[in-house]
Amino acid sequence: MSAANQAAVFVEREALARETVYVQEACRAIEAMPVESQIDLNELAEGTKEAKRRLKELEQARRALTDPITADLEEIRARYRPAEAAYTALEKACKARLLRHDAETRAAQQAAQQAAATAFQAGDAAAGHAAIAAVPAPAKAAGVSVRHVLDFEVRDADSVPRELCSPDPAKIRAYLATLNQSAPGLPVSGLHIFQKAIAAVRA
Numbered sequence: 001m002s003a004a005n006q007a008a009v010f011v012e013r014e015a016l017a018r019e020t021v022y023v024q025e026a027c028r029a030i031e032a033m034p035v036e037s038q039i040d041l042n043e044l045a046e047g048t049k050e051a052k053r054r055l056k057e058l059e060q061a062r063r064a065l066t067d068p069i070t071a072d073l074e075e076i077r078a079r080y081r082p083a084e085a086a087y088t089a090l091e092k093a094c095k096a097r098l099l100r101h102d103a104e105t106r107a108a109q110q111a112a113q114q115a116a117a118t119a120f121q122a123g124d125a126a127a128g129h130a131a132i133a134a135v136p137a138p139a140k141a142a143g144v145s146v147r148h149v150l151d152f153e154v155r156d157a158d159s160v161p162r163e164l165c166s167p168d169p170a171k172i173r174a175y176l177a178t179l180n181q182s183a184p185g186l187p188v189s190g191l192h193i194f195q196k197a198i199a200a201v202r203a
Contacts (some may be wrong), residue, residue: 048201098139102146105139112136167191 026047035041116131139146154160167190176193187193 045201048199049203052201052203098141098144099146102139105136108136109138 030044030047033040033044035044112131112135116128116135119125119128119131172188172191175188
C-alpha cells in the first residue's frame with residue numbers, strides 16, 4: 001500500500017471512529033429521551049430514517065473496497081478448488097478402503113474364532129488349533145488407527161424419548177403464524193406465548 005493510500009485509510013478510520021462515538025452517545029440520549037409530543041415522535045422517526053440511510057452509505061462504501069477483493073479471492077479459490085476436491089476425494093477413498101479392510105479383518109477373525117470353537121466342541125482339537133492359527137492379525141498401518149464408536153440413525157422420530165429431543169424454533173414460529181393476534185389459541189406446554197411489537201419505518 002502506498003503512503004498516500006495509508007494516509008487515506010488512517011483519515012477514514014479516524015473519521016469512522018469519531019462517528020461511532022457520536023452515534024453511541026446519541027443512542028444513550030435516545031434511551032433516556034422523554035416522548036411527550038408529536039415533535040418527539042417525528043424526531044425518532046427521522047432518526048430511524050437517518051440511521052437506515054447512513055447504514056446504506058456505509059455498506060456501499062465498504063463494498064466498493066471489499067467487492068474487488070472478494071472477486072480476487074473467489075478467482076483464487078476457484079483455481080485451487082478442483083485439486084482440493086480431488087485430494088479430498090482421495091483421502092475419503094483411502095479412509096473408506098482402510099475401514100473396509102478393518103471390517104473384513106474383523107469378520108475373518110470372528111469366522112476363524114467361531115470355526116475354532118465349533119471344532120473344539122466337536123472334540124477335534126487339531127482342527128481347533130488350526131482355526132486359531134488361521135485367525136488373521138489385526139489390521140494395522142503406520143500412522144493409522146481405527147476407533148469403533150457408537151453411532152445412530154433415526155428410524156421413527158415420534159418414538160424418540162422427549163429428553164433426547166429439542167424444541168424447533170422454526171416449527172414454533174410456523175405455529176404462531178397461524179394464530180389470530182386477538183385469539184392466541186390453545187396454551188402450549190413449556191412455552192410462554194406473548195405479543196412482541198416490531199417497529200417498521202419507511203425511509
